[in-house]
Amino acid sequence: MLKKSFLGLANSRIEYELLPVKMPEPEKVPPSKTVTLFHPKSGDQSAAPAFQTGDRVRTGQKLALFADEPAYVISSVTGTISSISPYSGNFGKTYSAITITVDENEELEDPFENQTPDLETAIAHLAFLPGNPAYSVLADPEKTIHTIVIAGVDDDLLIGTNQYIVSYALGDIKKGIGILKEIAGVDRIVLVTAGESMQGYGHIGAEVKGVGIGYPAALPQLIMKDVLGEVVPAGRTCEDMGVCFLSAEAVASIGKAYANGQIPVSKILTLVTKDGTQRLIKTPIGTPIRDILDKFNVSINEEDRIILGGPMRGAAIYSLDHPVLPDTNGIVVLDRSDAAYASDYPCINCGDCVRACPARIQVHMLVRFLEAGQFEEAADNYDLLSCIECGICSFVCVSRIPILQYIKLAKYELDRASASEAKELLEATEAMEATEATDA
Numbered sequence: 365m366l367k368k369s370f371l372g373l374a375n376s377r378i379e380y381e382l383l384p385v386k387m388p389e390p391e392k393v394p395p396s397k398t399v400t401l402f403h404p405k406s407g408d409q410s411a412a413p414a415f416q417t418g419d420r421v422r423t424g425q426k427l428a429l430f431a432d433e434p435a436y437v438i439s440s441v442t443g444t445i446s447s448i449s450p451y452s453g454n455f456g457k458t459y460s461a462i463t464i465t466v467d468e469n470e471e472l473e474d475p476f477e478n479q480t481p482d483l484e485t486a487i488a489h490l491a492f493l494p495g496n497p498a499y500s501v502l503a504d505p506e507k508t509i510h511t512i513v514i515a516g517v518d519d520d521l522l523i524g525t526n527q528y529i530v531s532y533a534l535g536d537i538k539k540g541i542g543i544l545k546e547i548a549g550v551d552r553i554v555l556v557t558a559g560e561s562m563q564g565y566g567h568i569g570a571e572v573k574g575v576g577i578g579y580p581a582a583l584p585q586l587i588m589k590d591v592l593g594e595v596v597p598a599g600r601t602c603e604d605m606g607v608c609f610l611s612a613e614a615v616a617s618i619g620k621a622y623a624n625g626q627i628p629v630s631k632i633l634t635l636v637t638k639d640g641t642q643r644l645i646k647t648p649i650g651t652p653i654r655d656i657l658d659k660f661n662v663s664i665n666e667e668d669r670i671i672l673g674g675p676m677r678g679a680a681i682y683s684l685d686h687p688v689l690p691d692t693n694g695i696v697v698l699d700r701s702d703a704a705y706a707s708d709y710p711c712i713n714c715g716d717c718v719r720a721c722p723a724r725i726q727v728h729m730l731v732r733f734l735e736a737g738q739f740e741e742a743a744d745n746y747d748l749l750s751c752i753e754c755g756i757c758s759f760v761c762v763s764r765i766p767i768l769q770y771i772k773l774a775k776y777e778l779d780r781a782s783a784s785e786a787k788e789l790l791e792a793t794e795a796m797e798a799t800e801a802t803d804a
C-alpha cells in the first residue's frame with residue numbers, strides 16, 4: 365500500500381497575488397430585494413416549526429427551524445420571511461433555503477453584550493459568522509486541539525479576502541485571538557500571512573509566520589509542513605494532529621461580535637470579472653450573486669461560468685440566485701472562451717499532472733481508477749488520500765479530465781461508506797447487547 369507523506373512536496377511555479385499595501389475600502393453591495401440563507405438540516409424535523417413564512421425578522425436575529433434545534437442561521441437583514449424550501453447542495457448536503465424579503469428600515473436584534481466568552485456561547489450564537497468559524501472541531505471530545513492557525517492568506521489564486529482582513533481589521537483579529545484563547549483553552553495561536561507581509565504584527569497575541577507565495581503553499585497541509593513542521597499522514601486531517609484552522613475573517617468576526625455587541629452579518633469577498641478586474645466587496649450574507657454582478661454591470665452570456673471560491677479549487681454555480689455564504693471568499697466570472705470545459709477525452713499519458721502534482725501522486729494512474737469508480741483501489745494503491753485538493757492536475761490536464769472533481773467525489777463516497785459501516789456495526793452491537801440483557 366502506498367502512503368505518501370508531504371515531505372516530498374514539489375515546488376510550484378504558480379504564485380498567489382499579493383495585495384497592494386494601500387487598498388481602497390471594499391465596495392458595499394446591498395441586496396436589491398431578498399437574501400437567502402442556507403440552514404443546515406439537523407435535529408428533530410418533525411418538531412413544531414419555530415417560524416414560518418410571513419414572520420418578520422430583525423438584522424442579527426438567530427433563526428433555528430425548530431425549537432431546541434442546534435443548527436441555525438443569523439438573519440443578515442430586516443424583513444419578512446417569504447419562503448422556506450428544500451435545497452440540495454454538493455456531495456449530498458441538504459439545506460432549508462430561507463428567503464427573506466428586505467425592508468428598507470433596518471431594526472437590529474438585541475445587542476450581543478455581556479456574553480461570557482466560552483465555547484458554549486460561541487456555538488450557540490456565533491456559528492454563522494462571516495468566515496464560518498469551525499467550533500465543532502474545538503468542541504469535539506475526540507480531538508485535542510493544541511494549536512489554532514489563523515489563515516491570513518486565501519487558499520486559492522486571485523482571492524485577496526483574508527489578506528485584506530489581516531491588513532485592515534487587525535484590531536478585531538487581536539480581540540478575536542484573546543477571545544479564542546479563553547473559549548478554546550488553546551495557548552498556541554499562529555497567524556499565517558503571505559511571505560513578504562509579516563512585519564508589524566508582534567502585538568496581537570499570536571505568533572506570526574509567513575508562507576511562501578508559490579501556490580498551493582497556503583493550503584492547510586502545506587502550512588502544517590512548512591510552518592509548523594508537522595507532516596499530516598495520508599488519510600488523517602490537521603485536526604487529527606491537534607491543529608484547528610480558522611480564517612482571519614472568522615477570527616475578526618468573533619472579535620467584532622464581542623467588541624461591538626452586534627453579531628457581524630456582512631461578508632467581505634473578492635469579485636474577479638471577465639476582464640480580470642479584482643474588486644473587494646462587502647455584502648450581507650445571503651445576497652444573491654445576481655445583485656453583485658448587476659451592481660458592477662457584469663453581463664452573463666450562455667456558457668459563461670461563475671465560480672464560487674477561486675479558479676483552482678472553487679465550484680461552478682448554475683443559478684444567479686445562488687446566495688453569498690458565510691465562507692464565500694471569492695466569485696470568479698469566466699467568459700465561455702476562457703472557461704476550461706471538462707471533456708470525455710481519455711488520458712493520453714502525457715505526464716503533465718504527475719510532474720505538476722505537489723504531493724507527487726501518480727495522477728495518471730489514479731485517474732483511471734477514479735473514472736472506473738474503483739475508489740477503494742484508488743485509496744489503497746494510488747494515494748487518493750494523500751491528495752491535498754490543490755486542483756493543479758485539473759488545471760494542466762490536456763485532456764480536460766475533471767480530476768479534482770473525481771477526487772472529491774471519491775473521498776465523499778469513501779467517507780459515506782465508512783460512516784454507513786460504522787452505523788451498521790453500532791446497530792449490530794446494540795442489538796447484541798439488548799439480546800444479552802434479555803437473556804440474563
Ligand code: SF4
Nearest residue numbers: 721751752754755757
Ligand atoms: S489535486 Fe491533483 S495535483 Fe493537487 S495534490 Fe491532488 S492529485 Fe496532486
Ligand code: SF4
Nearest residue numbers: 711712714715717761
Ligand atoms: S495531464 Fe491529463 S492527459 Fe496528461 S497524464 Fe495527466 S490525466 Fe493523463
